Each structure stands twice: as structure tokens, then as C-alpha cells.
Amino acid sequence: xxSIKNLQASVDDKExxxxxxxxxxxxxxxxxxGPNGSGKSTLASVLAGKEAYEVTGGEVRLDNKDLLELSPExxxxxxxxxxxxYPVEIPGVSNINxxxxxxxxxxxxxxxxxxxxxxxxKLVKEKQKLxxxxxxxxxxxxxxxxxxxxxxxxxxxxxxxxxxKLAILDETDSGLDIDAxxxxxxxxxxxxxxxxxxxxxxxxQRLLDYIVPDFVHVLYKGKIVKSGxxxxxxxxxxxxxxxxxxxxxxxxxxxx
Amino acid sequence: MxxxxxxxxxxxxxxxxxxxxxxxxxxxPQVSLRKEAFARFKDWGFPTLKAEDWKYTNLQPLIxxxxxxxxxxxxxxxxxxxxxxxxxxxxxxxxxxxRYRKDLSDVIxxxxxxxSAIEDVANNELFAAHFAKYADKTDNxxxxxxxxxxxxxxxxxxxxxxxxxxxxxxxxxASSSEAIFNQTRNLFVLDPNAEAEIIESFIANGxxxxxxxxxxxxxxxxxxxxxxxxLQTSGEKSRYLNHTEVKQAKHSLYNNYNCSFPGSSFxxxxxxxxxxxxxxxxxxxxxxxxxxxxxxxxxxxVDHRMPHCExxxxxxxxxxxxxxxxxxxxxxxxxxxxxxxxxxxxxxxLIGDKASILTKPQLEIFADDVKCSHGCTMGQFDDEALFYxxxxxxxxxxxxxxxxxxxxxxVTEKFxxxxxxxxxxxxxxxGLIIE
Numbered sequence: 242x243x244s245i246k247n248l249q250a251s252v253d254d255k256e257x258x259x260x261x262x263x264x265x266x267x268x269x270x271x272x273x274x275g276p277n278g279s280g281k282s283t284l285a286s287v288l289a290g291k292e293a294y295e296v297t298g299g300e301v302r303l304d305n306k307d308l309l310e311l312s313p314e315x316x317x318x319x320x321x322x323x324x325x326x327y328p329v330e331i332p333g334v335s336n337i338n339x340x341x342x343x344x345x346x347x348x349x350x351x352x353x354x355x356x357x358x359x360x361x362x363k364l365v366k367e368k369q370k371l372x373x374x375x376x377x378x379x380x381x382x383x384x385x386x387x388x389x390x391x392x393x394x395x396x397x398x399x400x401x402x403x404x405x406k407l408a409i410l411d412e413t414d415s416g417l418d419i420d421a422x423x424x425x426x427x428x429x430x431x432x433x434x435x436x437x438x439x440x441x442x443x444x445x446q447r448l449l450d451y452i453v454p455d456f457v458h459v460l461y462k463g464k465i466v467k468s469g470x471x472x473x474x475x476x477x478x479x480x481x482x483x484x485x486x487x488x489x490x491x492x493x494x495x496x497x
Numbered sequence: 498m499x500x501x502x503x504x505x506x507x508x509x510x511x512x513x514x515x516x517x518x519x520x521x522x523x524x525x526p527q528v529s530l531r532k533e534a535f536a537r538f539k540d541w542g543f544p545t546l547k548a549e550d551w552k553y554t555n556l557q558p559l560i561x562x563x564x565x566x567x568x569x570x571x572x573x574x575x576x577x578x579x580x581x582x583x584x585x586x587x588x589x590x591x592x593x594x595x596r597y598r599k600d601l602s603d604v605i606x607x608x609x610x611x612x613s614a615i616e617d618v619a620n621n622e623l624f625a626a627h628f629a630k631y632a633d634k635t636d637n638x639x640x641x642x643x644x645x646x647x648x649x650x651x652x653x654x655x656x657x658x659x660x661x662x663x664x665x666x667x668x669x670x671a672s673s674s675e676a677i678f679n680q681t682r683n684l685f686v687l688d689p690n691a692e693a694e695i696i697e698s699f700i701a702n703g704x705x706x707x708x709x710x711x712x713x714x715x716x717x718x719x720x721x722x723x724x725x726x727x728l729q730t731s732g733e734k735s736r737y738l739n740h741t742e743v744k745q746a747k748h749s750l751y752n753n754y755n756c757s758f759p760g761s762s763f764x765x766x767x768x769x770x771x772x773x774x775x776x777x778x779x780x781x782x783x784x785x786x787x788x789x790x791x792x793x794x795x796x797x798x799v800d801h802r803m804p805h806c807e808x809x810x811x812x813x814x815x816x817x818x819x820x821x822x823x824x825x826x827x828x829x830x831x832x833x834x835x836x837x838x839x840x841x842x843x844x845x846x847l848i849g850d851k852a853s854i855l856t857k858p859q860l861e862i863f864a865d866d867v868k869c870s871h872g873c874t875m876g877q878f879d880d881e882a883l884f885y886x887x888x889x890x891x892x893x894x895x896x897x898x899x900x901x902x903x904x905x906x907x908v909t910e911k912f913x914x915x916x917x918x919x920x921x922x923x924x925x926x927x928g929l930i931i932e
Contacts, residue, residue: 333903
């Protein structure tokens with residue numbers, strides 16, 4: 242579904258991603274872990290098409306479409322979804338109106354007629370229930386005055402509404418208490434299917450107890466330096482990143 | 498001192514005045530009123546950039562030409578479809594070049610309301626008691642000119658305890674085959690406990706130049722409630738000078754919603770509210786969206802003269818292209834106006850590299866036990882918010898519309914009429930330029 246080859250990207254002329262490779266197939270959940278500043282959030286932003294990031298090399302294909310050629314909105318319409326680490330507050334835009342606009346613009350892109358109001362509201366109700374999102378929040382301004390946990394839950398609610406092919410969760414667990422974490426994870430688990438895939442970016446193994454990944458990758462200095470199964474996450478939790486850093490740094494030094 | 502710069506219109510008016518006064522056969526007190534007013538106008542001349550209140554708003558290009566001073570085809574048909582507001586059930590009153598056209602207007606059958614062309618009520622006692630008693634106390638030369646030479650307009654009187662079931666929509670149409678100078682004069686009087694909603698739309702038929710100098714005086718007696726909308730949707734070549742003077746008595750409520758959209762190249766609104774009694778409430782809301790080389794200038798005065806009154810003002814400007822939006826909000830709290838609660842907020846959004854917004858909140862407080870606050874912001878599109886919307890599949894155009902609607906929302910959510918709100922939201926959407 243997603244194929245990233247030798248991806249290089251920089252921000253303000255500083256190279257952050259230095260040749261990243263990743264293959265994600267439908268039905269899979271990949272976790273990306275790594276120390277601070279390794280490039281995890283940059284990867285998420287580059288895939289979503291944030292302007293400040295400049296892609297300097299490599300390619301990304303989503304179901305064989307050149308993702309890097311597309312505008313952020315077309316990437317979303319092709320089925321890419323980024324759950325933001327810091328969701329933006331937009332006072333005056335109602336959550337529901339925002340979602341209706343998003344759903345219908347995606348439908349229009351696919352040549353479908355706008356969704357009937359009744360059908361849309363039915364969908365809202367159904368998805369709210371699925372991800373345990375408070376109906377009161379859905380009717381408020383987009384993220385305005387939401388707590389950190391409520392914002393993250395709103396991201397998952399949007400994810401449920403838009404039914405993307407590939408969802409990237411960028412540190413969705415940060416700032417969540419145990420209950421909120423469970424709710425968010427349950428939401429994601431309900432949405433997992435044969436036809437979609439998830440990339441879960443996280444610092445902590447804790448989230449992976451709830452969203453069990455098929456693969457775990459360690460990102461360091463803009464590259465994936467180790468891949469494994471869910472057991473790798475447990476090993477990292479226990480040993481930290483230093484042993485990995487040392488071996489990568491040693492290799493680098495040897496190369497010089 | 499006369500600082501009159503050479504102006505064709507000024508000289509044209511000076512000649513026209515004497516001739517008109519004789520021709521029309523006005524009676525007293527009209528003759529004296531008009532003469533005194535014209536003397537004031539002659540003394541002051543048209544405002545120039547040297548006047549503080551006009552420093553951003555140059556009248557010279559507008560008055561430096563000849564105009565037709567009265568309608569050559571007074572009975573003509575007009576197209577008012579542009580002013581139609583979807584879903585709004587209102588009595589429509591049509592004014593063409595400032596003249597009330599009863600033949601084109603709806604008949605109001607509800608009891609307790611009197612509507613007339615202003616030229617037909619000179620002998621009406623109530624009219625005479627209020628006419629030219631308020632706006633003429635200001636130093637606006639355009640009011641003096643209007644008092645001296647207005648020829649048309651509306652007088653509306655709503656009787657005691659009358660709450661109108663339907664809104665009144667006044668449609669001001671500018672329509673001429675030659676450049677025309679229209680002077681419209683309105684007086685609306687609401688008796689105690691009267692309630693009404695008046696929606697004024699400004700449109701043009703054709704693209705001939707018009708300069709429209711309108712003065713409206715509004716009197717709200719005890720516990721009267723008025724919702725008052727201005728919807729400026731006219732064409733590029735129609736220019737507007739509007740002066741609104743509101744006098745409020747005890748427990749009255751006046752809400753003004755002043756909305757301007759891309760079109761008319763020159764709009765100057767003066768909206769002055771005089772809180773002339775205790776326990777008065779006034780709200781002034783504004784949304785201005787400008788484009789091309791438009792100038793929209795809103796000057797407001799909230800004059801707290803008595804204790805225990807409340808005023809609330811919120812203006813939003815969005816300037817695009819090479820356009821200019823001006824906001825000047827004066828709040829006076831006079832020595833007697835203790836326990837005043839006055840709020841003012843002005844938020845601005847600059848879209849387009851060459852647009853400008855000039856804003857001046859101005860508070861003058863002479864009482865010591867009052868609560869006054871004001872704020873002013875200047876901003877652009879929030880790139881983070883735009884990206885967030887796009888990341889959900891929303892395209893540039895829709896994302897911008899959502900954000901501008903959101904920006905205007907603080908004001909549009911206050912609208913008393915849902916149909917007008919939807920109409921205004923639609924006009925904002927239409928008026929936004931998406932590169």
C-alpha cells in the first residue's frame with residue numbers, strides 16, 4: 242500500500258530524513274519508535290505534505306500513486322490521514338460543518354455526490370459511538386477549548402469518519418491518561434481492517450500494549466536502523482535506545 | 498475659514514440651491530431649516546483629508562465632477578432581484594435614487610405602523626418634532642448638505658406597544674443613465690415598547706456613476722427595540738456616504754449590523770448612537786469584506802451620556818487585493834454616565850499583499866466608576882489552520898471560506914435573523930478571492 246524508498250527531507254536546510262525505506266501492506270500496523278530528534282514527526286509531516294519540509298530525494302508511493310506529487314488535500318483524498326500530534330484549534334468552525342466539508346470534498350474527488358444530511362448524521366452518530374466521542378464535543382467549534390485528551394480523541398473520530406486507507410498516528414498517546422489512552426486505542430482497533438493500514442509513531446511501548454503492531458521500526462538520525470516485531474518494542478522499553486545509538490554511531494565512525 | 502478646494506459639485510450645488518428652494522415652494526419651518534443647513538455646508542465645504550475624521554477617505558475624486566442633481570426619469574422600473582434574501586419574509590419598500598416608490602413597494606397591513614415618503618409629511622407633528630433634531634448637531638458637512646437639499650426618503654413611525662410580525666426590507670436602488678447625486682433622508686420613530694426589524698439593502702442597476710448621500714435619524718422611545726441591518730452590495734460605480742444618528746430613551750435596545758461586500762468602490766458609514774437616558778443598550782456589529790481597489794470606511798460613535806447603560810461593539814474587517822478598510826470607533830463616557838459598561842473589539846484580516854486596513858479605537862472617559870474595554874487585532878490566514886483543513890481533504894478554496902466564516906463568526910452569530918446570516922455568509926463566500 243505504502244512504499245517509501247530512500248526518502249530524504251530537510252527543513253530550513255537542515256537534513257532530517259537521510260534515506261528512509263519503509264513498506265506497509267494493507268492490513269498491517271507498523272510502529273515507529275526512536276529517540277527525540279530522530280525524525281519521526283518529520284516523516285509524518287512530509288507524508289502529509291506540510292510545506293515547510295522540502296523533499297530532497299527518494300520517492301513515496303501510495304497504492305502506486307506518486308504521493309509527493311500531490312497537494313496535501315489530494316493526499317488526504319487519496320486516503321492518507323495524519324492524526325496530528327498537536328491538533329489545531331479553529332474557533333468559529335463547527336466540528337460537524339468541518340467534517341461535512343471534508344467528507345463531501347473527498348466524495349467529490351472520487352466523483353460521488355454529496356452525502357445526504359440524514360445519512361451524514363447517521364454516520365456521525367455511528368462513529369461517535371464507535372470511538373466513544375462525546376456528542377457535545379462534536380457540536381462545538383473545532384478543538385476550541387478541548388483538553389489534550391479530547392483533541393486526540395477528536396483526531397480518532399475524524400479518522401473514523403473519513404475512513405482512510407493509511408492512517409499515521411503522530412504521538413497520539415502523548416499527553417493522554419490511561420483511560421483516554423485505552424479509549425483511543427480501542428477506537429483504532431475497531432477501525433483496523435484487511436483493507437487499511439496504520440503507522441503508529443510513539444515514544445512509549447505502553448500504547449503498543451493496546452494497539453498491537455505487526456512490525457516495529459526504530460528511527461535514528463533520519464533512517465530506520467532496526468526493524469522487528471512487537472518484541473522489539475519490549476526490548477527497547479527495557480534497554481532504552483543507547484545500545485542502538487552506539488552501534489549506529491560506531492558504524493558511522495568506522496565508515497569515516 | 499473656507500478650505501474649499503476647487504470642486505465642480507460644490508459650485509454646482511451653490512447655484513442649484515437657490516433655484517431649488519424657489520421652485521419647490523417649501524414652507525416654514527422647512528425653508529429656514531434648509532437655509533441654515535446650507536449656510537453651514539457652504540461655510541464648511543466638503544470634508545478634505547485635513548479633517549481628522551476624513552484623513553483616510555478622500556472625497557475629492559468624487560466631488561470633482563458634475564452630477565445630475567435630480568432623477569431624469571423618476572418613474573422608471575427597476576430590478577431588485579439582487580437584494581432578495583432567501584427565506585426572508587419581509588415587507589419590501591423600494592427607494593429608487595432616494596425616492597420612495599410606493600408603486601413598487603409592499604403595502605404594510607399590520608396596524609400601528611405608518612410609512613410615507615418624507616416629502617409628504619412636512620406637516621406631520623411627530624415628524625416635525627424629530628426631523629433634523631439629531632444628526633444636524635454633529636459637525637458632518639454632509640449632514641448639513643443633506644438637510645439642505647434632500648428630496649426623498651422614508652418616514653416610518655411604529656406606534657406604542659406595536660411589535661411588527663414581519664421584517665421591513667428597504668431596498669435602495671441607484672439607477673441612472675447619467676452620473677447622478679442622490680440625497681436621501683430617512684426618519685424612523687419607534688414609540689414606547691415598539692419592536693421592529695429593518696433591513697436596508699443597497700444595490701445598483703447598471704454601471705453608471707452615482708454618489709449617494711444618505712442621512713437617517715432613528716428615535717427609540719422607552720423600551721423600544723430595533724434590529725437594524727445595513728447590507729451594502731452595490732456596484733463598483735455607486736458610491737455611498739451614509740450618516741446614521743440614533744437617539745435612545747430608557748430601556749431601549751438598538752442593534753446595528755453593518756455589512757459591506759465587494760462592489761461599491763467607495764463607502765463611508767457614520768453610525769452614531771446617543772445613549773441619552775438611563776438603562777439603554779446599544780450593540781454595533783460590523784463585517785466588511787473588501788476587494789479590488791474598494792474603500793470601506795466605518796466611523797462609529799457610541800456616546801454614553803447617562804448612567805447604567807451598556808454598549809457592545811464588534812467590527813471585523815477582511816481586506817483583499819488593493820482595497821482599504823477603515824475602522825474608527827469612538828466611545829465617549831460623559832461625566833454623568835457612571836456605571837457604564839462599554840465594550841469594543843475590532844479584528845482585522847489582511848489578505849493580499851497590497852491591501853490596507855486602518856483602525857483607530859478611541860475612548861474618551863470622563864466618569865470614574867465605569868467599565869470599558871477595547872481590543873484590536875491585525876492578522877492574516879493562519880497557515881497551521883489551513884494545513885490542518887487540507888490534511889482532511891478540504892481544498893484551498895473551501896478551507897479559506899471556512900476560515901473567513903470562522904473569523905466573521907463572532908459577529909454573524911449575533912445576527913437576530915437566521916436568513917440574513919445565511920445570506921451574509923453566502924456573500925462572504927462569493928466575495929472571497931481564491932488564487
